Amino acid sequence: MIPHRLLAGPLSRLRHSIDRRLFRLRPAEALPIRLRQRRIFVLPTRAGWIFGLTLFAMLLASINYTLSLGFALTFLLAGVGITSIFHAFRTLLDLEVGAGPLPPVHSGETAQFGLILSHRRRAAREAITVRTAHSAVNTDLAPDAHATLTLTAPTPARGWQRIGRLTIETVFPLGLIRAWSVLTPDITLLVYPAVEATAPPPPSGTGTDGRTQAASGDDDFAGLRAHRPTDSPRQVAWKAVARSGTLVSKQFQGGAGGPLTFDWHHLPPAMPDEARLQRLARWVVDAARDDARWTLRLPGQTLGPDRGAQHRHRCLRALALFRLNHHVPAAN
Structure with a gap:
């Protein structure tokens, strides 16, 4: 008896051939x-x-x-x-x-x-x-x-x-x-790419040792914003939470860190490619939401520094098509 998986390919090609001839697809x-x-x-x-x-x-x-x-x-x-x-x-x-x-x-x-x-x-x-x-x-x-x-x-x-x-x-x-x-x-x-649900805080730049530095952004208090799962406990505005009952976080503007830098090569070496893309996508989405300036560095491509919706789309598009064929796949 011929296994079903051996017939799947020829039957699929026959069905598509009949469809093209019958429906002129x-x-x-x-x-x-x-x-x-x-x-x-x-x-x-x-x-x-x-x-x-x-x-x-x-x-x-x-x-x-x-x-x-x-x-x-x-x-x-x-x-x-x-x-x-x-x-x-x-x-x-x-x-x-x-x-x-x-x-x-x-x-x-x-x-x-x-x-x-x-x-x-x-x-x-x-x-x-x-x-x-x-x-x-x-x-x-x-x-x-x-x-x-x-x-x-x-x-x-x-x-x-x-x-x-x-x-x-x-x-x-x-x-x-x-x-x-x-x-x-x-x-x-x-x-x-999907965004990582529990990503760590993004880096803000590159130090003299070549490693990324965490974005502290604690120099100047800029206001309150909605709480995100990736916020640390020290960022939560506990007094405002006690008054309103709504979980909010403190937002800062740091002058020393400069634009954020999201670098593919500074992620953990053992992290799979798709997990890297999901973490970078999370950082890009969060930076765009906070109206920050950031640079995205991928192998063979650098975008930024810039800010805004167009820069967000360029970065997410680069992540979506990273190491994929740029042509559109054939329809099913």
Whole structure:
């Protein structure tokens, strides 16, 4: 007996080959994508098959008993069913698919792929469902309008992640006919590394011995901020906690330390690469939240010193793509 794992590869390649030929799928389709006539498929739903069998039984009974009203009712209902095929097909015809907002997320969080459906017809399109392997969204389109949808997916690893295979379908108007189209849009989202939950305080610079110095930042009191799990007990403002009952920490501005320095080579030698990236990501996120200036040093790349949201994105992007191929992986 052939093991299942030996058949998995050939069966997967055969399935993808059939999909490409049947649904005319490409590795990644440039946007916008317009649903032409040849890309839309139509078949009865389960209710449609039952409806068809009922009409067939009604036709046999009308023939057997020569019922004129039975013939009229059978052909009337058959005409309604045929009309629903036309309406279901027209609901998807010439629909355009484009990319919407694609906010980056950290690995382990839920990715949100933005998708824009638009059309130029003067009639509304109703009961449209957009489906991926992980989520589905229903929407209606007003005449000559567009709608922005959000599809979610898990993020198992850092780097680029595609939206994957997309199915757009409708059973409008009666639920008897399903019209659908399958496509693979070129929509990708950047996944940052996960942030370490209990990272130690970040370093602030490099001393004369070449080792990083801890960021004390205790020179000037700058105010209070929300407590973070990585704060030491001495940073907690215990008097303010006693008054308000809310856990807050003291924030300082140190003039001697200068910009923070997050250096790959100053992390423990035995720390795995992914753990290093998670710790550096935590330091970058915390520094951006405190509006500090920092420098990120990776093998062969130095970013900063700088501050702000753009610098945060550049650093997290460098961490997300560190030692990965920069090309976007193929869709599943």
